[in-house]
Amino acid sequence: MSDKLQAVIFDLDGVITDTAEHHYLAWKAIGDELNLPFTREFNENLKGVSRLESLRLLLSLSPVELNYSEEQLNALAERKNDLYKELIAQIKPSDVLPGIPELLGKLKRLGIKTAIASASKNAFSVIKNLKMEEQFDIIVDAAEIKNSKPDPEVFLAAAEQLGVKPEACVGIEDAVAGVEAIRSAHMTAVAIGKKEHFPHAHVTYSCTAELNADALIELHRQH
Missing domain, CATH: 1.10.150.240 (Putative phosphatase; domain 2)
Structure with a gap:
């Protein structure tokens, strides 16, 4: 990589x-x-x-x-x-999961690009309700994605829209199909959840609060 x-x-x-x-x-x-x-x-x-x-x-x-x-x-x-x-419609900024604002802030300061790759066609609405439009460089439009995860299409589309190679990306997921999609895209795979559920992930964190920009950089370097 x-x-x-x-x-x-x-x-x-x-x-x-x-x-x-x-x-x-x-x-x-x-x-x-x-x-x-x-x-x-x-x-x-x-x-x-x-x-x-x-x-x-x-x-x-x-x-x-x-x-x-x-x-x-x-x-x-x-x-x-x-x-x-x-x-x-009731989602508000305080509903962002723990650790995510700090992680996004550090990534932005380091010049590392960010994207949303979701199967949800409501991703734009959710991000707007969270008031996070400025936190992501791109949000992949799920309406333009033909193949669901575990197909890697949505992650590959994100990399293409960001203008980076898939091998230069880390993907973060909480679903088995999503982790498989990340691996199929030849990206470094980070899972959120129980470790036994994600044998294909490069690393698994029990919750988003454990995410750390420096650790992601080191993980990517190793893989």
Whole structure:
């Protein structure tokens, strides 16, 4: 890999702010409407996955095959998104996860670029509600991404838009599919969560408060 770290690319949900609960509640409402046994445990499968793919996973919980038209699928996905947007409208700057403002400030002082690479098409709204528009050089538009994580497309798009090589980047994720996407993009992979869940990560931190710019630079140098 390139010795010099040039960019840090962040997932949004669970890394910058914890919108995972908002997603869960919105999907749970859809599951309840359809009488599907949607649980917090099953919700883990939806992390880092696109809205339509998440819906298909949700529908797979049905004991009988559900045959929805594309129009019906899109309507259900849009209903979930409307519920989610109602919930995230309440997000405010104090909802940024611990350690993130300090990390972003240090990276900016060091001249290291930053980006958001999220599957969420609401990333722009969330960042705006957090009043963090100036903290990131770019936010990848999920609407232009064809392949969901673990495909590396969104991370590669971030590197391309930043004008840096993937090998010069660190990616930070809280989902297994996201870490796999980072590795597939040939970036240094940092996971947030329980170490046993992320065997493919170069390093795992239990929470965002443990993130440190100097440690990320050294990690990248080693890998």
